[in-house]
Amino acid sequence: MEDNEKEERRRYVELLSALGVPSELNYDFIYDVFATVKNGMGDVKSQNPALANIGLNVADLSLYIANEHWFYLSTHPELAANNAYRDDEKYVSYLASVSLDKYYTNERLAFRMGSVASRFHPSLSTLDLYLNFILGMLSRYKQGDPERTLIVDIMNKGFQVSKCVTSLLEGGYETEAFSTWRTLHENECILNVIVKYGEPVIEKYLRHMTYGVAFRGGIPSKEETDAIFVEIKDRMKAIGLKSKDMKRFIEYGWLLGVPNVMAIEGFKFNFRDGVERVAGLSTYSKVYEMSSEVAHSSPLLIYSRKNYFFSVTLLSLYESFFRLEKIFSTLYMSTVSEEEKARYVSMRNLYYGELLACFEAEKNRFALLHKK
Secondary structure: OOHHHHHHHHHHHHHHHHOOOOHHHOHHHHHHHHHHHHHHHHHHHHHOHHHOOOOOOHHHHHHHHHHHHHHHHHHOHHHHHHOHHHHOHHHHHHHHHHHHHHHHHHHHOOOOOOOOOOOOOHHHHHHHHHHHHHHHHHOOOOOOOHHHHHHHHHHHHHHHHHHHHHHHHHOOOHHHHHHHHHHHHHHHHHHHHHHHHOHHHHHHHHHHHHHHHHHOOOOOOHHHHHHHHHHHHHHHHHOOOOHHHHHHHHHHHHHHHOOOHHHOOOOOOOHHHHHHHHOOOHHHHHHHHHHHHHHOOOHHHHOOOHHHHHHHHHHHHHHHHHHHHHHHHHHHHOOOOHHHHHHHHHHHHHHHHHHHHHHHHHHHHHHHHHHO
16 A cells, blocks of 8 residues: 555544544445545546536545445444445445435535525624534533523523524525524523523423423323322412413413513413513514414415515524523623633624624615515
């Protein structure tokens, strides 16, 4: 084996390791398949001139090869057991062909939805950067223990859903992004109420989580389930609710932790007249209603205008993000070292102003759409 090939193989093995490819898949074998693909790419490009000037993303192609190899071995355990695949030229050829087909078709020639803006657009790329940074910071916090981590868990989910919305916008799925913003808005309203009113609401929220588990048959003990339903009915009776209201009470009864909530004008046990109203975000009720129509496959979804829904979604996303980031920064700055504070402030000073500029630019763009 020549020195150049040895060095290329060594670097390729390092790449596979860095990509997290399991070593039991046999790095040397994957390299051989990759080399076969490279050797055959000239023929592929000569048959399809559209591919001639498209560069090769080694990491993406390698992940296709590794995953195809893993899947084939998992469905053909006899080959994995005795390593019979190593000298099987037909299998090497098959793996190379399938991986290359998927790489070019899915990564380079995929059907595009005609997105209004790509992931390189500053209004999306800046928000993606900021979201990635925050999610990285949140990953350091303990999560998944509602009794202790409820606020962090809700906040983390909000930023994750925000990332989902940007991904859909970048892919040209504007209406789907808009319906996903609906989930984000519900998340931020719940977080807003919990942060504002604190422990009494948190206590109620956690108890109603248990009610929800019991309602869906998730508690193994029949005695415990029965006792929970007795408790639910007693609490409903105390505030004048009927049996038909049980599901609404389970979902929204935690709002009773808010002082004098029943005295709020127009209050009801639902999202728009309950959670959204108590959160002080009722100005979004019309946008939320439109998003609900899209989520339920109304004609608004089928005959939608891409530019309009792109702008509505992006503006709504930015506004939700600004509110979530304010809560996050308060939590973060109160729980980390001075060094970490300085790092976050530095990032914020660098990019928050750009976010505001992007938001203003998108508002102007939306205003122009309304003039047409």
